[in-house]
Amino acid sequence: MNALFVLAAKDLRILAREPWSLFWVLGFPLVLALLFGFLYEGVGEGPRAHALRLAVVDEDGSLASARFADRLARTEELQVERLPQEEARERVRRGTLSAYVVIRRGYGDAPGFFWGECPPLAVGVDPARGAEKGFLQGILAREALGAMEERFADPETLRAEIRRARAALDLPAAGLDPDDRATLGRFLEAIDRFLGEARDHLVRGLPWRDAMRIESLPVAPETAARPRSSFEISFPQAILWAVMGCASFFAVSLAVERSQGTLLRLRFAPLGHARILAGKSLACLAACAAVQLLAVAFGRLAFGVRVLSLSGLLGAVGATAAGFTGLMMLAAALGRTEQVTGAIASSVFVLSAMIGGGAVPLMFMPPWLQTLSHASPVRWGILALEGAVWRGFGPVEMALPCGILLGLGLVGFAAGFVLSRRLEHG
Template sequence: MTAAIVRAMALSLLRDRGALAMTFLLPPVLFVLFAAVFAGTGGEVSVIKVAAARATDAASAEVFLAALHGAPDIVLERVEPAAVEARVSGGAADVGLVVRGDVAAPTDKPPLLLVTDPARNVAAALLAARIQRVLSQDLPGLALRRVAGQIEVLVGPFSAEQKSRLEQSVARAPELVASGGAELMERQPLPQRRAEPGVSYYAGAIAMLFLLFSAVQGAGSLVDERRSGVLDRIVMARGGVLALVAGKLIFLILQGLALCAVLFAVAQAVYGVHVLPHLGPFIAVALAASAAAAGVALPLAAVAHTRQQAQTLSTFAVLLLSAVGGSMVPRFLMPQWLQQLGVVTPTAWGIDAFQGALWRGEGMDTLAVPLAVLAGFALAGTAVTLWIIRRQVRLA
């Protein structure tokens, strides 16, 4: 009997080509993508977007920026010094860099100013490491001249007065170091918001992840209705397929709004995430993100023939969109090709919209683009679902 049950289940799986492919074909695909995502978190393959400006006439500044621009893991955007902070604050750059002094000479303050967003502190650390590597590997002359100049500031030239000046310099060494004479870089964080930036980011990331999971779970009723014959009776009623899809879309949006309300209420109460001060933009983002999740879930449920297919396909899609879109690892830590691929996922746009509304405090005018993209996912998914169900009804 046991052998017969095993044989029956094996035959059932082998005859269901969709379930067979999802069971043995999709896991290796997910492995390759997840390996690429998490390989970038160590920083070796991460590409950092840097808004760089030159605020000095020193010749070494241009040489340094040119060498940094040539680094394979740096995307350098040259802007005016006054625009650096705005580029970082708006999310267009991961970190800002202002060359404000001679990199090849001792200065009274660090010649390099890193403008950092607390939500992306790791990007500043990665840039600092890249700068050290550029100076040591590509521009060792600049580094040597700076060290030589610093030694000269401390001990003076070797002359008859060397001993006296050495003693004076040694006495002044703490003052020189405290004033930045021995430092190369200084960090200037953006003004701190009330909530921790990491909490604000992952509130949006977790919201997008569970919006997708809850949407695919709710949309799975399409499979049961089709297999039980209820779908045929529904589409013959008033409104037909349009009423069916519209009803499911509205329910999934309302379910998503309720999920966001609970999640962000906890984020506001426990971690001080700015929800109530930005309630209007937050509701707009939550509405668009819920609609986009429904737009992903409905076609997946419509195309699946069995619950097993729907469950496997939906899990694969949610994990894929969440990994590539940034729900698990911030996208700026991923390889460049994955960062570009993430732009086509609703997860990436939803996370950016939530962070823009709650962390950066952006208004509806700034959020118009991500909201429009999320709405586009919802409309496209709804249209595809209508086409699939109408085609199934005609073929039945």
């Protein structure tokens, strides 16, 4: 029995001597708990704590449309920018905004409301943000109905709208015969007299809600790209998980060769340390690129996933592979054993996926965590692949995500090379 306790104590001491293994056992679960706590911050507390970023386009330019835009800006669930329509649509297409709302011309002219026409509102949502679409439509319906109630809650305001509707009866465009025109005229005149004597509470219960509709808009012109299926949205995320698995494998493989002396034996060959690590990195780069191309080919054959830009796809695949190869080198150099290296690689890649939109939609993150997500290679890898698959990115638009991935790869490789040399000589 004493021998069992001695063996158990020995293994526990080994665990305590490996800081990264100890972190994986004790620290990483706490990090996940904190991260999920921040993600669910504000749930069940009334208004959402994580504002949805959108643009408002006011085509009407009336006092009523300006008040509605201000009403949206005051909504706690939204972070609103005022933009022209083309700029708003372009920013949604590039993924920097979640949606754009257009207040159509005629919003301030309410006579059409009495003929069953709702105030013109339209919304365009990024197709990659399906979780936000229903959330946003609910907010817009609530705020639009609230704005309509505000407009008509004042009897004098409503009387002015009715007088405008009565004047519209005499227009040729109304298309009414004399009897119908006379009947509607008497009806509106009676309402006008009634409202002249009514109190506010008699107006607030009018059934505006039956007329509320919201038009859906594309995020790009008809000639541009939109995803034809959900698989064109999901495949870039799945590809990034495959790349992370590939990079983790090569990080552990490099640590195994170091611990077993394979790298030391290669040093006696006419190869420098840099060339040995470059060869290992080239293998990881090729594997990461191959797994991406295979996934795209499978998506094309099985689910009809398109590739709008072949050159953009090759650039995204190469940049993503290079970025995660550099991170693989850094993870392999930080761990002295394969167990520690595996823990480091898993921690880094899982956290990158969680804050980069690979596991949880960015809209559910608090603002500071959304800002932190810009440091995640997963975020930029997904954006680069989406740009080539369905967003229709041009060379200039592809330059940002691909450049960031290449920069991360170079920094990771350089840091991994320096740390690896110190580890070999230490």
